[in-house]
Amino acid sequence: MTMTRKQREIQAREAQILEVARDILLQDGYLGLNMDRIAVRMEYSKGTIYQHFGCKEDIILALANLAQEKRLQLFSRAAEFRGGSRERVTAIGRASELFFEQYPYYFKAEQIIRSASLWEKTSEERRDLMRRCEVGCLAVVGGVVRDGLAQGDLELPPEMSPEDLVFGMWSCHLGAFSIISTSQSLPEIGIAQPVAALRLATTMLLDGYRWRPLSSEHDYSAVLNRVDEEVFHDELATA
Amino acid sequence: MTMTRKQREIQAREAQILEVARDILLQDGYLGLNMDRIAVRMEYSKGTIYQHFGCKEDIILALANLAQEKRLQLFSRAAEFRGGSRERVTAIGRASELFFEQYPYYFKAEQIIRSASLWEKTSEERRDLMRRCEVGCLAVVGGVVRDGLAQGDLELPPEMSPEDLVFGMWSCHLGAFSIISTSQSLPEIGIAQPVAALRLATTMLLDGYRWRPLSSEHDYSAVLNRVDEEVFHDELATA
Amino acid sequence: MTMTRKQREIQAREAQILEVARDILLQDGYLGLNMDRIAVRMEYSKGTIYQHFGCKEDIILALANLAQEKRLQLFSRAAEFRGGSRERVTAIGRASELFFEQYPYYFKAEQIIRSASLWEKTSEERRDLMRRCEVGCLAVVGGVVRDGLAQGDLELPPEMSPEDLVFGMWSCHLGAFSIISTSQSLPEIGIAQPVAALRLATTMLLDGYRWRPLSSEHDYSAVLNRVDEEVFHDELATA
Amino acid sequence: MTMTRKQREIQAREAQILEVARDILLQDGYLGLNMDRIAVRMEYSKGTIYQHFGCKEDIILALANLAQEKRLQLFSRAAEFRGGSRERVTAIGRASELFFEQYPYYFKAEQIIRSASLWEKTSEERRDLMRRCEVGCLAVVGGVVRDGLAQGDLELPPEMSPEDLVFGMWSCHLGAFSIISTSQSLPEIGIAQPVAALRLATTMLLDGYRWRPLSSEHDYSAVLNRVDEEVFHDELATA
């Protein structure tokens, strides 16, 4: 049992390291993240950091894993939203927004890991975990699509698979968040509320796929409100 | 005239540096790109590289500028495709695909510049150029949307602006290419042909926006073929 | 206490770095001083040097600070020499000689820092310290002058301030040491014992200012001997 | 004769290089002086600079030579001032001031060459030239001292040689100019007019040496005025 306490301490510190790392990452990007800074902010020595993570890449990868786990968790809860398939896919869309808004560091960490070529330095094990998380998220969405198909809410043209639809949604969301994070010209272009624009696009996309829409514009807001209350109450409270 | 020859040589080398840099970037990412490697691959000395570019960031930024100029060029040509507005927006979609397929290094360079925090080290001038290119590309798409509206091919719901539509398209494309470049799990998920999936999504998106569609599935292929032939003949030949 | 030992080691190494740096400076001037050479001579790595000093300039400035502190210390002790004002100013002259003879590297370091334009890279803090040391030294001399005036040993013409006298002494000493360090032609010119010549000049200067002289030539030697014994015994022993 | 014109052109460019170099040196110190800058300011190529001077050090040394030649010239002319020995030594003092005031770049160049250890890289020939100039200047002063002795204006104590007196004057002047150029604390200390302070010190020094003074304070100003007019009219006009 003493062991268990120690283990908990270790886990706590590990989490703390990741928190510090993600803050630095968000503030100063990948180049601003170094072991010295982590150690100083942790008020622990560098050696101690190395007892938790074998190398710098491991920290970033662990961060990405956390991010993906978080997203998977949000998606899973959203998918269980009570309602028709269109309500449920809308709920997942909201989950995706929330992930980006509430955990921007996670989003950034993921992006960095994707763009930097860190894969080589990483253990096969971690790569697997990442892959499984990614697949998991997509499977959640895919499940709702399949439910929609089964329930007749949605009819796909013959040349299109449920995965194509999932890919479309994924692209739209990832792209939109990517633009929001990095574009310097959004206001100039006339997109004052990009998240609203993303919602519109998603709606149009699903409409295009002939996913039976909610009956009125008002219903979408209502669904989102219900999702926020019923599913993401905790996340929104802490914000 | 002797002067001109020398100047051409210099310009050629500048282009060569950028080629080398983009190859390294594509192979090994931002962290793999350093002045020594560029110099070695160029079979020139480091000093020579520095006679062309004042610092490392300048090289990357120049690369991103090239990328954006290239895209703007492809978009502009696509927008002039002879046909209805839906054909023309389809042509721009094809331009976007081509940009990604034919100039993947440019795409990656852009991504890296967006994610790495290089803006600070960069001259205001370069930043402006980038912003203008970005705005230019979006304006091209926006122009086609407006034409579609004017010609009655397209009706936007009252709460939606042409820019919202552009943003949707942009997100979809950027996201899809981002996924294609960095995801490790696409095949596992069942997306064997992601570009095809992107086309479907784009079509669905425009359908959702009630942009009068082409009359048949066959027509889309026909349009794409015509675009490839009439607009992008050169790009596809060199590939 | 273990802590204290480590800290002492670190302080010792810091001092050692400065010793090495000053030796290189003395041997090969500012241009010969670089971090690699310091590291090699120290038989430590460059990284270690950088754990003590943030940049090269810091090392040189620290050296100059040491030099000035040393001089200030010698001057202060000399000014407390028991005797009339002329004896005391003579003692300070001796202190100035000793500084140059016993700590030539300090003198050179100071000269280099003055001539090289390092001020910009330097922290305001260090500049202040240097200014305060300089002012401190001059104040010590100025104090003796004022004492001389108060005691009637010295009468200044109406157009002359005590500071003018201090400036004269300072010029004479600085110039003489500068010549000794850098002139290649002293022996050729017939100045075999430049320090003796400086003493003569100083004496003449003070005589010119009508500072009541010691009664005989012999007395000057006697004063200098007493100063060496009573004030600078330690410095002369270690030499 | 064609040759002679060419030779003159070459000499002119050589002079121009030195002018450019001295300006840079004055502005930005030794570290700011590099071949590129010289070439750019000259509007000639680097290669051309190298046809005149074998290496960077040569340029600086040539500059120092010019400086010393200039000083020697000013001193020689001052020594020929019509008047008693005290007037003539005063005239040389004025020459020394003028050198510092009118040719500060030369002074700085000399200082840099003295403090940087450039001697090794230099040809024996140049070193000789420098030594001869230095000796020349001192000989001029020494000559006036000897004339003063011969004319009974001055009596040196038995242990003192004319060279000792020259050394004293030299020290005073060099030190004063060095302080003026590099000290950051002169105003703080209360020396608003350091050149005036130097004049006082010189006068006191010569008085100390029992060099028969001019009969009144007024006479010193009168002598200086006459020197400025009769000897240094040209220098002061161009200023």
Next chain:
DNA sequence: AATGAATGAGCGTTCATTCAT
């Protein structure tokens, strides 16, 4: 004779990683 592109050794600095205490 003039050019200026090319060179490459050298410099100051950073930082992931190790290991003796």
Next chain:
DNA sequence: GATGAATGAACGCTCATTCAT
């Protein structure tokens, strides 16, 4: 287990000098 001093390879960048044109 915790520490943080030590390491040293690596990096971005500079600049005196050379030499083909």
